[in-house]
Amino acid sequence: MSRTGAVIGVGALGLTLSFLILPIVGIVSRVGPLDILRQLSSKTAQDAIMVSLTTSLMAHAIILVVGTPTAYVLATRRVPARELIVSLIEMPLVLPPAVAGIGLFAAFGSQGLLGESLDVIGLRIPFTRAAVVMAIVFVASPFYIRGAMAAFATVDRGLVDVARTLGAGPWRVAARVYLPLAGGGLGAASTLAFARGLGEFGATILFAGSFPGRTETLPLAIYAEFTRDFETALAIGALLIAVSLGLLVSTKLVGRMSPHARVLHPRRWP
Amino acid sequence: MRRVGGLVVALAAVITGGCSAGGDGLTVFGAASLAEVLPTLDGSPAYQFAASDTLAVQIREGARADVFAAANERLPDELFAAGVVARPRVFATNRLVILVPTANPGRVRAIADLGRPGVRFVVAAEGVPVGDYTREAFARVGQPTLVERAASFENDARSVVAKVALGEADAGIAYATDARAAADTVSLVEMPARAQPEIRYAVAVVTAARNGDAARAFVRRLLGPDGRAALTAGGFGVP
Numbered sequence: 123m124s125r126t127g128a129v130i131g132v133g134a135l136g137l138t139l140s141f142l143i144l145p146i147v148g149i150v151s152r153v154g155p156l157d158i159l160r161q162l163s164s165k166t167a168q169d170a171i172m173v174s175l176t177t178s179l180m181a182h183a184i185i186l187v188v189g190t191p192t193a194y195v196l197a198t199r200r201v202p203a204r205e206l207i208v209s210l211i212e213m214p215l216v217l218p219p220a221v222a223g224i225g226l227f228a229a230f231g232s233q234g235l236l237g238e239s240l241d242v243i244g245l246r247i248p249f250t251r252a253a254v255v256m257a258i259v260f261v262a263s264p265f266y267i268r269g270a271m272a273a274f275a276t277v278d279r280g281l282v283d284v285a286r287t288l289g290a291g292p293w294r295v296a297a298r299v300y301l302p303l304a305g306g307g308l309g310a311a312s313t314l315a316f317a318r319g320l321g322e323f324g325a326t327i328l329f330a331g332s333f334p335g336r337t338e339t340l341p342l343a344i345y346a347e348f349t350r351d352f353e354t355a356l357a358i359g360a361l362l363i364a365v366s367l368g369l370l371v372s373t374k375l376v377g378r379m380s381p382h383a384r385v386l387h388p389r390r391w392p
Numbered sequence: 393m394r395r396v397g398g399l400v401v402a403l404a405a406v407i408t409g410g411c412s413a414g415g416d417g418l419t420v421f422g423a424a425s426l427a428e429v430l431p432t433l434d435g436s437p438a439y440q441f442a443a444s445d446t447l448a449v450q451i452r453e454g455a456r457a458d459v460f461a462a463a464n465e466r467l468p469d470e471l472f473a474a475g476v477v478a479r480p481r482v483f484a485t486n487r488l489v490i491l492v493p494t495a496n497p498g499r500v501r502a503i504a505d506l507g508r509p510g511v512r513f514v515v516a517a518e519g520v521p522v523g524d525y526t527r528e529a530f531a532r533v534g535q536p537t538l539v540e541r542a543a544s545f546e547n548d549a550r551s552v553v554a555k556v557a558l559g560e561a562d563a564g565i566a567y568a569t570d571a572r573a574a575a576d577t578v579s580l581v582e583m584p585a586r587a588q589p590e591i592r593y594a595v596a597v598v599t600a601a602r603n604g605d606a607a608r609a610f611v612r613r614l615l616g617p618d619g620r621a622a623l624t625a626g627g628f629g630v631p
Contacts, residue, residue, distance in 0.1 A: 227558060231558065231559075231560050232559055232560055233559040248543075248560045249512065249560070331514065331545070331546065331555070332517070332545050332546070332547070346545070349448070349449050349519055350445075350517075350518065
């Protein structure tokens with residue numbers, strides 16, 4: 123029985139791995155490294171890299187600046203209806219991105235809830251780079267807030283109490299106890315959210331449209347090039363594979379370097 | 393071990409069985425702009441409607457289609473040259489129009505209005521038939537760079553219509569037949585005859601069709617009086 127169990131386990135692992143890895147192997151085997159470099163120097167690819175980089179970085183700055191205090195409050199303070207609030211924040215995790223896209227239209231489009239007020243101040247968001255940033259923030263921020271909450275929650279409350287007893291105010295506790303101790307977890311959550319934002323497709327193509335050099339991000343460029351120039355689509359795919367792999371590995375490394383490991387094992391303190 | 397093998401085989405059978413649902417029925421890949429009209433001609437085939445260039449790639453990559461009805465002649469001709477489909481036949485014509493939301497907030501009344509500052513219009517991407525036709529139309533009226541002022545390059549005619557119907561775009565270039573399907577939310581601005589490119593839809597039987605006889609019968613019907621009547625009723629021209 124236990125032998126059967128082991129066989130099932132190993133078999134399932136083999137199936138899982140080969141099913142998940144084969145498409146990636148497929149992409150890499152269809153384009154050589156030289157082809158990738160040549161295709162990536164095309165104008166389409168260069169434009170898409172620029173658009174993806176700028177929008178992802180802008181979105182990420184917003185996510186960090188707004189998401190960190192949000193996660194901090196939710197993880198360390200008594201908040202009424204906390205479960206409900208957290209569920210609402212996590213919603214984009216399970217929502218199809220297409221729903222996010224039409225939702226953004228329904229809220230910020232010309233005919234949307236805020237459309238008229240935005241029109242008054244001369245803002246038309248759909249089809250702009252700001253629309254891409256909003257789509258990314260919408261789908262990627264829960265990844266960061268969730269991870270950041272978990273990181274803040276693992277900080278040893280005993281240390282917080284010690285700091286308070288020694289006279290540290292709330293700002294000082296946040297800056298000198300929570301942030302450094304949760305740093306590794308925050309870094310990992312931040313990396314994951316960035317990776318998710320870089321791959322954003324569904325909400326972007328609906329809400330921001332697709333225009334080379336303005337709103338056509340790398341995933342959108344793959345979709346556009348799929349029928350036009352399959353080689354370029356493959357090369358961009360290979361680039362995103364490399365970046366995603368790098369980001370995932372760094373998430374693991376950053377998580378492992380987390381200083382709270384030292385808190386849990388005080389003897390290792392210098 | 394044997395039981396595990398049996399389980400895997402059973403699972404595989406369920407999965408592949410699920411995929412070939414529809415059995416020996418006919419599968420027709422059609423241009424997005426044909427989505428309204430083909431089912432009125434024959435409701436029995438399984439239809440897949442998308443941008444013709446997307447469908448062409450799917451058929452080339454081995455998708456199980458019996459018939460390919462495209463919004464141009466180029467794509468079926470390319471597949472014919474590659475031996476993927478039998479000789480294509482032209483079965484319909486269409487014309488381009490400017491679609492605007494019924495209230496026409498951008499006050500678009502001609503192609504030239506699209507270039508006015510503040511007018512936000514969408515077109516289909518290059519390579520998509522309606523996108524290529526749009527570029528040709530702009531070139532015919534001496535404004536080939538107008539396309540660069542578009543807000544977005546959409547992936548098929550229906551996305552263009554949707555953005556206009558939502559009121560998010562002030563105008564969009566699509567087929568006259570698309571305007572009929574969304575008549576309650578969009579209005580139609582005609583383009584002059586000199587701007588019109590030659591829009592000819594071609595249909596072909598896929599060489600690897602599992603159901604060749606039914607596929608040829610479908611094409612015959614499309615080219616015959618029934619097909620011509622349905623196409624005319626749907627706003628298409630017939631060759």
